[in-house]
Amino acid sequence: MEETIRGVYPFLDVNRTPIGIDRLDMLLRGGLLRGRTYLVAGETGTGKTIFSLQYLIYGAQVLGENGIYVLVDEGLEEFIRGAKSLGWDLQSLIDEERISIMTLLTEFPERFKDKYLEAVAKSIIKDIKEEADRINAKRLVIDPIAPLILSEKTLNWMREYVRRLMLGIEENVGCTTIVTSEIPTGTNALSRYGVEEFLASGVIVLRIEKRNDEYARVMYIRKMRWTPIRPIELEFDIIPGKGIVIKS
Ligand SMILES: Nc1ncnc2c1ncn2[C@@H]1O[C@H](COP(=O)(O)OP(=O)(O)OP(=O)(O)O)[C@@H](O)[C@H]1O
Ligand SMILES: [Mg+2]
Numbered sequence: 001m002e003e004t005i006r007g008v009y010p011f012l013d014v015n016r017t018p019i020g021i022d023r024l025d026m027l028l029r030g031g032l033l034r035g036r037t038y039l040v041a042g043e044t045g046t047g048k049t050i051f052s053l054q055y056l057i058y059g060a061q062v063l064g065e066n067g068i069y070v071l072v073d074e075g076l077e078e079f080i081r082g083a084k085s086l087g088w089d090l091q092s093l094i095d096e097e098r099i100s101i102m103t104l105l106t107e108f109p110e111r112f113k114d115k116y117l118e119a120v121a122k123s124i125i126k127d128i129k130e131e132a133d134r135i136n137a138k139r140l141v142i143d144p145i146a147p148l149i150l151s152e153k154t155l156n157w158m159r160e161y162v163r164r165l166m167l168g169i170e171e172n173v174g175c176t177t178i179v180t181s182e183i184p185t186g187t188n189a190l191s192r193y194g195v196e197e198f199l200a201s202g203v204i205v206l207r208i209e210k211r212n213d214e215y216a217r218v219m220y221i222r223k224m225r226w227t228p229i230r231p232i233e234l235e236f237d238i239i240p241g242k243g244i245v246i247k248s
Helices: 004-009 022-027 048-063 076-085 090-095 105-111 117-135 155-170
Strands: 036-044 067-073 099-103 137-143 178-180 202-211 214-224 232-239 243-246
Touching: 022 214, 022 243, 036 048, 036 076, 048 067, 048 090, 048 099, 048 137, 048 178, 048 243, 076 090, 076 099, 076 105, 076 155, 090 214, 099 117, 099 155, 105 117, 117 137, 117 155, 137 155, 155 178
Parallel strands: 036 178, 036 202, 067 099, 067 137, 137 178
Antiparallel strands: 202 214, 214 232, 232 243
16 A cells, blocks of 8 residues: 555655555655654544544554554443444454553553652653564554543643653654544634644644534644645545545
8 A cells, every 4th residue: 555655656755654544645745754743633523533543553454564552541342342333353453463552541540649740651651662662563642642530630730741741752662653632622722731732743633513504524734844735624534444534
């Protein structure tokens, strides 16, 4: 698949890795810059999880780039079942160690008891790095970047945690990373904590919009460092067996 894309679009860049969403990769001149971190943000139900899962499955199945999924707010079984409803057989990819899913949900309350934020972020980065080395991962997804259950933490605490985690991962793990962030419903924010968009090399916002009495899913490319692209909105569908497909 990658070869075909390169064959047809010779301007594509070897320093980039395709996401696995056809028209988007073309627009991005071949995909995401290797080793960088990208933000996929959106209100609940806009497709952040499907976007990031598709990125990992495409990497593992088509490109031979193994990947890690850090599952934050959901249990593993439910996640695998959900992927199956889209026609994606995650279990085999896990069995073949091409994708590894790390669940942190149950450990979070315990880990976050540590009031030294630096220690919390460091220990999470260390676990991810160990797992990345073990399966030789090139792709990483953290969905979402910050657990929603930590309501007792202050905004500043969460901001600083997100900052340390994002910077620490780019420095230490060496994968091309997608983090997701939930945008509070009905706001104009680009992310939940307002720091994610500044730390990321690129920002894609997913939305549901009313257009002529119908709801449409749209993807807004808000920022792409070092990529000659103007802000653009793309309409898409979520199709079982294919995932996110951009409408022409
Ligand atoms: N099997 C499927 N076939 C088609 N569409 C689906 C399928 N499964 C989910 N969807 C659509 O995708 C939407 C959810 O996408 P997703 O879980 O990626 O959203 P999200 O942005 O991660 O949400 P949250 O913030 O709540 O985690 C659903 O609301 C549904 O409309
Ligand atoms: Mg989700």
